[in-house]
Amino acid sequence: MARTKPSKQLSHTEIDRFMAAAEELHKSIVRPLLSPTCDHYRALRAVHEILLKSVKDITGKDAAFIRWHGTGPAN
Known part of the structure; x- marks a missing residue:
């Protein structure tokens, strides 16, 4: 063997697959309407920060699926 x-x-194909999965995970994290004082909110926020850092580490760019009021992230 x-x-x-x-x-x-x-590879580019693997990055495309990763980005599609990352976008779905992002949506599942931000969709629930939770109180900022609850444990679940804080846990999801921590996961979300790691997800966005991973996207930037892998692609070299901020996540394209993040939008703030339709104008993109604030810099």
């Missing part, structure tokens, strides 16, 4: 050398980065 021959071993193959692992790739050092994702």
Whole structure:
């Protein structure tokens, strides 16, 4: 059995699949209307921050699926 050398980065197809899954996860995180004082809200916020950091680390750009009032993220 021959071993193959692992790739050092994702292919464009894998990045596209990752971005589609990340967008769905983003929607499932931000969709519930929760009180900012509850434990579930804080847990989802922590997961969301990690998701957005991962998107930036993998693509080198901020997540395109994030929109604030339809104008994109505030810088």
